[in-house]
Amino acid sequence: MFSARTRSRKAVLAVAALGVASLGLSACGGTSSSDSEPVGTADPNEEVTIVVDSFGGIFANYEEAGLLDQYREEHPNVTIEFSEVQQEPDYWTALGTKLNSGSGLADIQPIEISRAALVTSQQQDTWLDVNDTEFADQLEEETEAAVSNITTEDGAVLGFPTDAGPMAICYRTDKMEAAGLPSDSEELAAQVTDWDAYEALGQQYVDATGQAWTDTATGYYRLLTSVEPVRNYDEEGNPTWDSNDTVKPSFDRAAAVAAAGLTAGLEQFSPAWNTAMSTGDFATIACPAWMLGYIKQQAGEENAGNWSAIPLPEDLGGNWGGSYLAIPRDSENAAAAADLAAFLTSAEAEATEFEAGLAFPSNTVAQEQIQDVTDEYFSGAPIGEIFSTSAQAAPAQPLGVDDGAIDVALTEALVTVEANGVSPEEAWQNASSTIEDQVG
Known part of the structure; x- marks a missing residue:
């Protein structure tokens, strides 16, 4: 049987350094000290409804790519019901309420990567170990980082990896052309040689049009931090967000761009931000691969051809995002939910999703299949090449238990710079106080 122990060294270091006690699941199904039972094969003749509670368009993408319809056709006994909110923090808060009450969990609950270290260290008894299913071998196809990030100290894998978030810059070709700037991707990429050049080009755009260069300071912040070797934590699992060479310099740079009037001052995933995807209220956006599908959903068919993408400058690679399909251990439909989750995260499904211009595969077999994908x-744009190159160059950043809380505090502080005119210095101090209160 596949064992995640060989993939989990980084997770082990982070958890051990934080002094979190092991909750006792072994790496192989059916032999854990917490007496978990292997999940059997779903009965193809039993009528079952799989309920999904999700966020950020994960299942909307599956629907758009035709994967849910394909599964329904192949499994006529299965009904799939899903609901989604856009904001992951809202989803996480609601999920916490369910966990605290001990009721209300859906059969599949996606987990965003910034929550992975917390989940593996504090919620091991809640989620099904993929090694306790018949689909454990599928994990062999996943990247080491995708598996290790959701692996507990003793080797339990608490979710099926869905995707990765390699970074690019997406932009409006029509807006560039109207501003007298390059609209061709190769020509534009030749001018965006580093972050200084990107911002200088943005100032030219603002001067020419009076409109915003990029959507938000928070998106630019996530782009800047994605390319660095560390973010909020070091390799030993210690929080270093307030002292390393990544977070504060990136925060200051993003805040300065906002203060200079280069951003649209929108809140990501808000209704106004969604509308701006269509109306062209900004020219560029930090673009993890999953943003392709989000742009299509919000900008609509009328803007097909008005968008394009370029790689990051200086051959940089970054990652923002990636999620896991987690299944509650106590789900009455665990076997059927595992079957659906395995199908949606298979090489064929992940390749299909990216070929539809949606999420980038975490499955390595799928990654090999999508190198030459373009998107009309x-x-x-050669999105297969752009995002594959970014994925290969992206650093493997250490994760920590409070990554999600730290990210939320810092990005909310940047919103106040744009929306309320708070100075970057005051915004940083406010974020630091919030983190200190919430995390310590």
């Missing part, structure tokens, strides 16, 4: 919605 994005002006024929």
Whole structure:
């Protein structure tokens, strides 16, 4: 049987350094000290409804790519019901309420990567170990980082990896052309040689049009931090967000761009931000691969060809995002939910999703299949090459238990710079106080 122990060294270090006690699941199904039982095969003749509670368009993408319809056709006994909110923090808060009450969990609950270290260290008894299912071998196809990030100290894998979030810059070709700037992806990429050049080009755009260069300071912040070797934590699992060379310099740079009037001052995933995808209220956006599908959903078919993408400058690679399909251990439909989750995260499904211009595969077999994918919605941009190159160059950043809380505090502080005119210095102090109160 596949064992995640060989993939979990980084997770082990982070958890051990934080002094979190092991909750006792072994790496192989059916032999854990917490007496978990292997999940059997779903009965193809039993009528079952799989309920999914999700966020950020994960299952909307599956629907758009035709994967849910394909599964329904192949499994006529299965009904899939899903609901989604856009904001992951809202989803996480609601999930916490369910966990605290001990009721209300859906059969599948996605987990965002920034929550992975907390989940593996504090919620091991809640979620099904993929090694306790018949689909454990599928984990062999996943990247080491995708598996290790959701692996507990003793080797339990608490979710099926869905995707990765390699970074690019997406932009409006029509807005560039109207501003007298390069709209061709190769020509634009040749001018965006580093972050200084990106911002200088943005100032030219603002001067020419009076409109915003990029959507939000928070998106730019996540882009800047994604390319660095560390973010909120070091390799030993110690929080270093307030002292390392990544977070404060990136925060200051993003805040300065906002203060200079280069951002649209929108809150990501808000209704106004969604509308701006269509109306063209900004020219560029930090673009993890999953943003392709989100742009298509919000900008609509009328903007096909008005968007394109370029790689990051200086051959940089970054990652923002990636999620896991987690199944509650106590789900009455665990076997059926595992079957659906395995199908949606298979190489074939993940390749299909990316070929539809949606999420980038975490499955390595799928990654090999999508190298030459282009996307007509994005002006024929070679998205397979752009995002594959970014994924290969992206650093493997250490995760920590409070990554999600730290990210939320810092990004909310940047929103106040844009929306309320708070100075960057005051915003940083406010974020630091919030983190200190919530995390310590």
